[in-house]
Amino acid sequence: MKKNLPIAVTGMGCICAAGAHVDESATSLFEGKRNLRPPSRFKSTRKETYPVFEVPDDFLPAKLRKREDIHLTSKLAVAAAYEAIENAGLSIGQLAKKRVGVCVGTTVGSSMNNEDFYREFRNGGNPDMVPITRYLRSNPASAIAREFLLKGPCQTVVNACSSGTDAIGIGLSWIRSGICDIVVAGGTDELCRVTFNGFISLMITDDSPCKPFDKYRKGLNLGEGAGILVLESERSYQERKGRIRSYILGYGASTDAYHLTAPHPNGEGLRRALKEVMTSCNVQATEISFVNAHGTGTSDNDRVESNVLNELLPGVLFLSTKGYTGHTLGAAGAIEAVFTIACLEMGRIPANAGFSVHDPDLPVSPVKKTTSFQGTIALSQSLAFGGSNGVLLFKRG
Amino acid sequence: MQVTIHGIGIVGAFGSGIDAFSEALARKERCTKSVVVQSSSGQKEMPFYRTDTTRLNEFIPRTNLRRVDHYARMGLLAASLALKDSGEVKIRRSRLGIVVATGYGASATTSAFLDSFINEGDTFPSPTHFSNSVHNAAAAHISIFLKASGPCLTVSQFELSLASALLTAMTWLEERRVDFVLLGSVDECCDILSYCWWRFFGEWSKFQVEPFRFGRQSAIPGEGSAFFLLSSPKRNEGAYCNIVDVQTGNMKSEKPSLSEKGLLIVSADGHKQCGKSYREFLGKSTRTVSFTPVYGSFPTNNAFDMAAAALILKRGGTFLPPYAAPQPVISRSKEPLPYEDIDLVQCLKIGMERDFGFITLCRT
Numbered sequence: 001m002k003k004n005l006p007i008a009v010t011g012m013g014c015i016c017a018a019g020a021h022v023d024e025s026a027t028s029l030f031e032g033k034r035n036l037r038p039p040s041r042f043k044s045t046r047k048e049t050y051p052v053f054e055v056p057d058d059f060l061p062a063k064l065r066k067r068e069d070i071h072l073t074s075k076l077a078v079a080a081a082y083e084a085i086e087n088a089g090l091s092i093g094q095l096a097k098k099r100v101g102v103c104v105g106t107t108v109g110s111s112m113n114n115e116d117f118y119r120e121f122r123n124g125g126n127p128d129m130v131p132i133t134r135y136l137r138s139n140p141a142s143a144i145a146r147e148f149l150l151k152g153p154c155q156t157v158v159n160a161c162s163s164g165t166d167a168i169g170i171g172l173s174w175i176r177s178g179i180c181d182i183v184v185a186g187g188t189d190e191l192c193r194v195t196f197n198g199f200i201s202l203m204i205t206d207d208s209p210c211k212p213f214d215k216y217r218k219g220l221n222l223g224e225g226a227g228i229l230v231l232e233s234e235r236s237y238q239e240r241k242g243r244i245r246s247y248i249l250g251y252g253a254s255t256d257a258y259h260l261t262a263p264h265p266n267g268e269g270l271r272r273a274l275k276e277v278m279t280s281c282n283v284q285a286t287e288i289s290f291v292n293a294h295g296t297g298t299s300d301n302d303r304v305e306s307n308v309l310n311e312l313l314p315g316v317l318f319l320s321t322k323g324y325t326g327h328t329l330g331a332a333g334a335i336e337a338v339f340t341i342a343c344l345e346m347g348r349i350p351a352n353a354g355f356s357v358h359d360p361d362l363p364v365s366p367v368k369k370t371t372s373f374q375g376t377i378a379l380s381q382s383l384a385f386g387g388s389n390g391v392l393l394f395k396r397g
Numbered sequence: 398m399q400v401t402i403h404g405i406g407i408v409g410a411f412g413s414g415i416d417a418f419s420e421a422l423a424r425k426e427r428c429t430k431s432v433v434v435q436s437s438s439g440q441k442e443m444p445f446y447r448t449d450t451t452r453l454n455e456f457i458p459r460t461n462l463r464r465v466d467h468y469a470r471m472g473l474l475a476a477s478l479a480l481k482d483s484g485e486v487k488i489r490r491s492r493l494g495i496v497v498a499t500g501y502g503a504s505a506t507t508s509a510f511l512d513s514f515i516n517e518g519d520t521f522p523s524p525t526h527f528s529n530s531v532h533n534a535a536a537a538h539i540s541i542f543l544k545a546s547g548p549c550l551t552v553s554q555f556e557l558s559l560a561s562a563l564l565t566a567m568t569w570l571e572e573r574r575v576d577f578v579l580l581g582s583v584d585e586c587c588d589i590l591s592y593c594w595w596r597f598f599g600e601w602s603k604f605q606v607e608p609f610r611f612g613r614q615s616a617i618p619g620e621g622s623a624f625f626l627l628s629s630p631k632r633n634e635g636a637y638c639n640i641v642d643v644q645t646g647n648m649k650s651e652k653p654s655l656s657e658k659g660l661l662i663v664s665a666d667g668h669k670q671c672g673k674s675y676r677e678f679l680g681k682s683t684r685t686v687s688f689t690p691v692y693g694s695f696p697t698n699n700a701f702d703m704a705a706a707a708l709i710l711k712r713g714g715t716f717l718p719p720y721a722a723p724q725p726v727i728s729r730s731k732e733p734l735p736y737e738d739i740d741l742v743q744c745l746k747i748g749m750e751r752d753f754g755f756i757t758l759c760r761t
Contacts, residue, residue: 111532142554151651157550158532160532198527202527260528386537387541
């Protein structure tokens with residue numbers, strides 16, 4: 001085990017409401033586009049409208065769109081994996097010769113919650129088993145492994161909203177420990193009525209475009225999508241002369257052990273995760289160019305993050321990209337990892353969409369406009385139901 | 398990469414605690430409880446390995462458990478028992494990680510959440526059911542009640558969930574991210590899963606899981622939770638054994654590395670579709686047992702196999718009476734198995750798509 005070895009990211013893919021792939025999504029962010037609309041794939045009997053960041057059908061490649069054997073969560077994951085693997089310059093033949101693992105985070109993707117099936121069952125009917133068969137075929141990590149004929153370890157992380165970050169952190173460990181040459185790691189999730197109604201029931205959903213860290217923030221907007229990174233050992237990318245887009249320097253993780261849905265009010269867990277990753281990587285606050293915060297737009301989350309960032313990373317630029325993608329749950333950490341790397345490559349970060357008025361209760365606020373920076377290191381962090389906190393530290397390749 | 402098992406907590410239809418499990422193995426306990434299943438020809442009462450978590454009140458006051466569902470209660474009880482079983486082992490809770498494996502997560506509460514907005518309309522979904530329906534709810538409750546503030550992870554990979562979770566637990570220990578890991582499994586059975594079971598497999602066996610009658614569908618659904626307190630290899634008088642390897646793969650392209658010397662525990666749990674793969678693999682193996690008739694069929698029942706393996710390695714011949722294998726067969730061997738000379742046990746679980754998880758344990 002090479003404990004603190006930086007691991008190369010040689011490819012990345014992303015699909016979300018901001019764009020069908022990484023470049024399109026990044027362009028949307030810097031143009032300030034917010035593709036928010038009422039959900040189109042399901043209906044709600046609520047009087048109020050809660051807009052979502054939905055991925056348009058035509059963002060998916062045609063051959064994936066037509067498939068009926070797997071659900072949308074896995075289609076999004078496979079689409080992002082195609083982009084990431086192609087971006088890494090890897091062929092199926094090359095992958096077959098290496099030990100390639102898959103580690104993917106999700107929430108909806110592992111939940112047997114088909115509403116139509118359940119309604120018919122409840123009513124004493126004999127519902128068609130196709131949705132259940134599809135669910136059993138749709139474990140996101142397995143779906144990617146099947147698609148690319150990968151034979152290494154396969155793990156679907158279901159750690160609520162930090163799943164994507166945690167999955168990348170686990171992939172990092174698999175390379176460091178020599179279990180894998182390559183890991184396809186990331187997160188994926190689709191919108192559905194279950195999470196839509198669930199987050200509204202918790203009264204943390206905004207009925208207008210979300211406003212992370214703003215004084216008048218009212219909650220989150222849900223989104224969907226997938227982000228995938230190709231992590232690769234030094235030996236593997238040197239052998240094939242692969243291009244390095246970024247390095248992952250480290251991963252910190254902790255739990256609040258406090259509440260099922262609320263973060264610890266003092267951000268205890270987040271603080272420990274941040275300290276862990278910075279200490280283990282021997283990185284000082286002054287070396288960090290920016291933080292891609294979890295920034296959901298909920299009152300509690302944003303207050304905790306703002307306090308912890310002010311304490312541990314004073315003066316460091318930060319933003320939330322959820323104003324462009326919505327909260328994509330199990331995909332969020334992975335999509336934000338992709339954006340973090342893209343911003344490191346460009347040397348600038350976009351405005352924190354939705355933020356305009358400083359909240360006097362928050363010690364620090366995010367960037368209001370596109371901002372350039374000089375350094376090469378950035379953080380991406382996720383907080384989750386259950387109190388999990390995950391932090392990834394990246395360096396420009 | 399090796400880890401030591403210091404404590405085991407387990408809860409299933411047989412009761413709770415490692416001694417209850419040990420006794421159930423010795424008694425070759427069978428399924429005695431039932432579940433009512435909805436079918437096209439009306440409701441039917443079918444056998445089912447139901448788990449009781451009343452003993453959780455020994456660890457956590459009942460009033461604190463009001464919003465904790467059956468799925469999380471099973472995990473909480475097993476995790477609490479694992480810590481208790483580890484006795485004198487000193488653990489800094491900020492250095493204690495949690496890794497939970499589950500096949501289907503909190504299925505009953507997911508149904509309850511659907512019920513809440515199907516019954517009451519979209520305006521009144523239950524926030525309590527929603528927050529407890531996420532797969533990591535059990536792990537979250539465990540971290541809260543046990544004040545474990547190291548990293549906490551839940552993994553869902555159907556039949557490979559435990560092997561996959563174990564890989565991460567071992568990695569965390571190897572990289573010293575934590576000093577200890579509570580690795581566990583939780584799966585529950587509920588109305589919707591029973592219904593799906595009936596639709597896929599028809600009426601199931603009313604008598605006994607027959608693990609080695611591979612051509613016959615004899616699986617009976619079960620549920621339960623097993624937790625293991627793990628650390629990097631450490632000398633400890635009370636330790637059970639070491640886990641020395643975990644493999645995952647697919648039988649279509651590779652086979653597990655079977656030791657000629659050890660005992661093999663298979664999770665063959667009466668599923669005809671998986672039975673074919675076990676039959677092919679077991680051709681060369683002689684010392685093979687299955688304990689699934691004691692706890693039934695569910696995606697993470699190989700955690701119970703791992704607990705049985707740890708017991709065999711720790712207690713040797715004094716633990717289990719000979720499995721002379723009266724019909725229905727539990728052991729493939731017709732002779733009593735000499736557990737006392739076994740230094741290595743391997744646990745094999747094969748999934749519906751021929752994917753496998755293979756865990757090797759040996760004496761400390």
